[in-house]
Amino acid sequence: MSKFQLVTPAFFTGRPTTKIAQDLLGTMLLYRSPQGIVGGLIVETEAYLGTNDTAAHAYHGRRSAFSEPLYREPGTLYIYRLRANYLLDLVTQPAETPEGVLIRAIEPVIDVNQLISNCGKSGVLVSNGPGKLMQALGIQDQEMNLQLITDSDLAIDLAQRRTPQQITAVPRVGVNAEAASGQLPLRFIVAGNPYISDSRKRDWRDDHGWQD
DNA sequence: CAAGTGATATCCT
DNA sequence: GGATATCACTTGC
Numbered sequence: 001m002s003k004f005q006l007v008t009p010a011f012f013t014g015r016p017t018t019k020i021a022q023d024l025l026g027t028m029l030l031y032r033s034p035q036g037i038v039g040g041l042i043v044e045t046e047a048y049l050g051t052n053d054t055a056a057h058a059y060h061g062r063r064s065a066f067s068e069p070l071y072r073e074p075g076t077l078y079i080y081r082l083r084a085n086y087l088l089d090l091v092t093q094p095a096e097t098p099e100g101v102l103i104r105a106i107e108p109v110i111d112v113n114q115l116i117s118n119c120g121k122s123g124v125l126v127s128n129g130p131g132k133l134m135q136a137l138g139i140q141d142q143e144m145n146l147q148l149i150t151d152s153d154l155a156i157d158l159a160q161r162r163t164p165q166q167i168t169a170v171p172r173v174g175v176n177a178e179a180a181s182g183q184l185p186l187r188f189i190v191a192g193n194p195y196i197s198d199s200r201k202r203d204w205r206d207d208h209g210w211q212d
Numbered sequence: 213c214a215a216g217t218g219a220t221a222t223c224c225t
Numbered sequence: 226g227g228a229t230a231t232c233a234c235t236t237g238c
Contacts, residue, residue, distance in 0.1 A: 213237105213238085214236105214237095214238080215235105215236090215237085215238095216234105216235090216236085216237100217233105217234090217235090217236105218232105219231105219232090220230105220231085220232085221229105221230090221231080221232100222228105222229090222230085222231095223227105223228085223229080223230090224226100224227085224228080224229095225226090225227080225228100
């Protein structure tokens with residue numbers, strides 16, 4: 001059994017959210033599921049920058065029961081439903097600063113068979129999207145919403161971290177290009193990884209974009 | 213109460 | 226690989 005080095009709330013503050021989003025790439029997302037621990041490497045994230053970000057739930061200071069988690073302490077889980085899907089956000093920055101990072105894709109690593117059977121798919125379809133990765137992990141409710149990651153069944157392990165050869169910043173998905181924040185490159189990907197959502201086969205690398 | 217919204221499954225070619 | 230139908234919830238009016 002390998003040693004863990006789990007991130008604490010301090011990981012989610014002390015530097016810009018854009019930096020935190022990039023730091024999360026290559027870290028190991030773990031979930032203690034009823035069937036045992038499952039997990040994978042984070043390969044795609046998006047930064048959401050609070051009240052000035054037209055794409056953010058907290059744009060213009062909007063605050064409601066729905067967006068409340070964004071205003072809590074760093075390391076708070078923000079799990080919300082978008083139509084038929086559950087999405088996972090990690091809250092960054094101190095309380096009352098409503099910023100966060102959306103986890104958009106992971107590369108399956110721990111108990112891959114369990115991840116596959118949870119979603120009934122194989123290959124990149126297991127986790128190459130924000131809703132799909134939650135299905136693969138087996139999270140299909142909002143029980144952990146508002147929990148601190150350190151108090152939850154989710155964790156991020158730095159001991160099993162891998163280093164991307166190259167991080168590429170591209171515009172976010174589904175953000176109005178006309179809006180002020182539309183073209184900002186706030187989506188970060190591990191270049192060459194097959195599990196990036198909507199990635200092209202020709203962009204994939206044999207080593208999945210990891211060093212070593 | 214109506215409008216607006218992103219992700220995915222499934223169909224097709 | 227591309228097009229399209231289907232899904233549930235939040236917010237502004």
